[in-house]
Amino acid sequence: MPETVFSRPEALQQVTTHYCPGCTHGVIHRLVGEVVDELGLRERTVGIAPVGCSVLAYNYFATDFHEASHGRAPAVATGVKRARPDLIVFAYQGDGDLASIGMAEIMHCANRGEKVTVVFVNNAIYGMTGGQMAPTTMPGQIATTCPLGRDVSLAGWPIRMAELISTLRTPAFVARASVHAPLYTVNAKAMLKRAFQYQVEGTCFSIVEILSTCPTNWGLPPAEATAWLEDNMLPYYPLGVFKTPGGEDRAPLPLGGRIGASHAK
Amino acid sequence: MAKKLMKGSEAIGEAAVRANCKLFFGYPITPQNEIPEYMSHRLPQVGGTFVQAESEVAASNMIYGAAGTGERVFTSSSSPGISLMAEGISYLAGSELPVVLVNIMRAGPGLGGILPSQADYFQATKGGGHGDYRLLVLAPWSVQEAADLVQDAFDLADFYRNPVMILGDGLIGQMMEPVEFKENRVPCKPLKPKDWAATGCKGDRPTNIINSLFLDPQVLEYHNQKLKAKYDTMSRDEVRFTEYGTGDDYDLLIVAYGTVARVCSTAIEDLREDGIKAAMVRPISLFPFPYEAVRRAAKKAKAVLVVELSCGQMIEDVQLALEGSRPVHFYGRQGGMLASPEEVAQKAKEVLAGTSQEVRHA
Numbered sequence: 152m153p154e155t156v157f158s159r160p161e162a163l164q165q166v167t168t169h170y171c172p173g174c175t176h177g178v179i180h181r182l183v184g185e186v187v188d189e190l191g192l193r194e195r196t197v198g199i200a201p202v203g204c205s206v207l208a209y210n211y212f213a214t215d216f217h218e219a220s221h222g223r224a225p226a227v228a229t230g231v232k233r234a235r236p237d238l239i240v241f242a243y244q245g246d247g248d249l250a251s252i253g254m255a256e257i258m259h260c261a262n263r264g265e266k267v268t269v270v271f272v273n274n275a276i277y278g279m280t281g282g283q284m285a286p287t288t289m290p291g292q293i294a295t296t297c298p299l300g301r302d303v304s305l306a307g308w309p310i311r312m313a314e315l316i317s318t319l320r321t322p323a324f325v326a327r328a329s330v331h332a333p334l335y336t337v338n339a340k341a342m343l344k345r346a347f348q349y350q351v352e353g354t355c356f357s358i359v360e361i362l363s364t365c366p367t368n369w370g371l372p373p374a375e376a377t378a379w380l381e382d383n384m385l386p387y388y389p390l391g392v393f394k395t396p397g398g399e400d401r402a403p404l405p406l407g408g409r410i411g412a413s414h415a416k
Numbered sequence: 417m418a419k420k421l422m423k424g425s426e427a428i429g430e431a432a433v434r435a436n437c438k439l440f441f442g443y444p445i446t447p448q449n450e451i452p453e454y455m456s457h458r459l460p461q462v463g464g465t466f467v468q469a470e471s472e473v474a475a476s477n478m479i480y481g482a483a484g485t486g487e488r489v490f491t492s493s494s495s496p497g498i499s500l501m502a503e504g505i506s507y508l509a510g511s512e513l514p515v516v517l518v519n520i521m522r523a524g525p526g527l528g529g530i531l532p533s534q535a536d537y538f539q540a541t542k543g544g545g546h547g548d549y550r551l552l553v554l555a556p557w558s559v560q561e562a563a564d565l566v567q568d569a570f571d572l573a574d575f576y577r578n579p580v581m582i583l584g585d586g587l588i589g590q591m592m593e594p595v596e597f598k599e600n601r602v603p604c605k606p607l608k609p610k611d612w613a614a615t616g617c618k619g620d621r622p623t624n625i626i627n628s629l630f631l632d633p634q635v636l637e638y639h640n641q642k643l644k645a646k647y648d649t650m651s652r653d654e655v656r657f658t659e660y661g662t663g664d665d666y667d668l669l670i671v672a673y674g675t676v677a678r679v680c681s682t683a684i685e686d687l688r689e690d691g692i693k694a695a696m697v698r699p700i701s702l703f704p705f706p707y708e709a710v711r712r713a714a715k716k717a718k719a720v721l722v723v724e725l726s727c728g729q730m731i732e733d734v735q736l737a738l739e740g741s742r743p744v745h746f747y748g749r750q751g752g753m754l755a756s757p758e759e760v761a762q763k764a765k766e767v768l769a770g771t772s773q774e775v776r777h778a
């Protein structure tokens with residue numbers, strides 16, 4: 152008898168996505184889907200899609216969904232959760248969506264301690280609109296609106312959202328993870344699972360920032376994009392848990408050195 | 417229930433509670449602060465939730481999320497705040513979500529002033545946000561009517577799956593009048609179960625998606641046409657207005673809405689004492705506008721006078737209604753200044769004496 156050893160999570164639709172080769176949105180969708188399945192939440196989960204490359208997330212998840220306006224997913228999530236506290240609500244957002252136009256909504260959602268989960272995909276660029284500079288674009292990184300590279304004297308330094316949110320006094324779970332190599336991906340899933348669990352228990356607001364590649368708009372082949380993330384983003388965006396509702400100290404990800412892309416080259 | 421003396425803002429809030437609305441999201445702005453303040457203490461009494469949003473932008477998106485679950489929800493604001501909600505309102509209309517929005521208008525543009533105005537008529541009835549959409553817009557002239565219209569607004573919003581706006585001014589919000597809430601009120605529209613709501617996808621039902629994105633232009637065109645058909649149905653079925661003195665003969669027809677119409681009704685009485693015959697059509701629904709009623713009532717009159725607390729916005733709908741069949745005159749006050757019955761009567765006399773200049777488009 153053949154045995155199924157690997158299948159699509161029930162929380163994902165049986166469809167192919169529109170994401171570019173080498174983009175990690177698909178991986179992150181899958182991790183969220185697995186976590187929703189493992190916690191048995193599919194039938195009471197409502198997702199909020201952002202404006203950005205993942206705008207069509209509502210076609211990829213097999214859960215009820217809202218499509219939000221650009222940056223406002225945390226406000227929409229607030230509305231859903233306050234109306235129906237029994238639902239499990241997650242917002243899925245890009246870095247332009249969350250850290251630029253939606254800065255106010257994410258900070259206040261976190262500060263009110265809304266019992267929702269935010270999956271924050273940081274690919275250091277505006278993917279959907281064609282590679283413009285994001286608040287998270289790295290110093291010197293070329294984007295279509297900073298053709299000479301991000302000049303920090305004019306555009307400021309990239310915003311570290313996990314750190315910023317973790318300064319709030321309100322209890323929360325705040326972590327940063329990455330999915331550029333399998334070991335990191337395993338950790339990212341563990342972070343997402345904790346984030347959803349806190350919501351299930353009604354404990355606190357939770358957010359997992361996940362570093363992501365954008366080969367198309369970075370102008371790199373997928374393998375090189377992975378290496379670029381490891382070389383440029385990891386040092387600036389440290390991985391780990393930044394805040395827990397119990398207030399324990401920050402725990403850096405117990406993974407050192409280069410174990411991802413450099414080996415894939 | 418016996419009549420109770422209530423401030424307009426409180427009556428609006430209480431009406432929402434009576435309409436079984438348990439959710440309010442909003443941001444403070446004068447002159448409507450008494451509405452969120454009332455909701456913040458009243459909603460917890462009925463097991464509801466009040467959230468002070470970080471901005472009107474957020475508030476408009478919170479009501480979007482809440483309405484998507486099928487629960488009744490409302491927000492209130494005043495002019496600059498409604499401008500900030502414009503994108504959210506467009507999404508609400510595009511996603512066909514039922515919400516009730518209250519705009520207690522203040523004078524603009526910009527930060528303007530905090531006193532009563534009717535200068536958001538265009539914004540409320542012609543768009544405000546982007547894209548082809550309409551709000552159902554209702555304008556009360558008394559505290560009782562505000563309370564009644566708010567309750568109807570929830571039924572209308574649910575029936576049409578469309579945002580409904582209550583357009584008032586600072587006077588409606590601030591004045592105190594007797595109000596009666598009827599027990600066992602019957603909804604003004606039949607209400608269907610909200611099987612479209614995003615409440616968790618049980619079993620193998622297809623997912624419910626609250627959405628206004630249609631990347632395929634043909635599909636979006638169908639969506640636009642479906643919305644248009646809905647607005648056409650509203651235009652056919654939801655026109656509301658009252659007439660004042662149209663049963664008698666008259667030479668002048670006044671068209672005014674909201675609290676200004678009350679001023680005009682006093683002016684009409686004063687004019688009658690002076691032997692001048694005037695009547696009034698008062699639109700209650702601003703979208704849909706009572707074109708036919710204005711057209712019909714104008715037939716008996718020599719001229720039409722539009723009175724507004726703006727530089728003239730509803731007058732364009734009156735002109736559309738009349739199709740040039742009667743001269744149209746305008747009297748307006750702006751900036752938060754009010755029109756007095758004497759001023760309106762004076763203008764009416766000038767119109768009939770031929771010393772007022774008709775409003776014409778070059």
Ligand SMILES: Cc1ncc(C[n+]2csc(CCOP(=O)(O)OP(=O)(O)O)c2C)c(N)n1
Pocket residue numbers: 202203204205221244245246247248249274276277278279280285
């Ligand atoms: C109000 C508004 N402003 C701008 C846009 C255009 N827009 C769409 S997606 C986007 C950026 C998305 O970038 P990000 O959030 O980083 O997500 P990614 O596409 O990289 O996943 C912008 C600016 C919009 N849709 N709405």
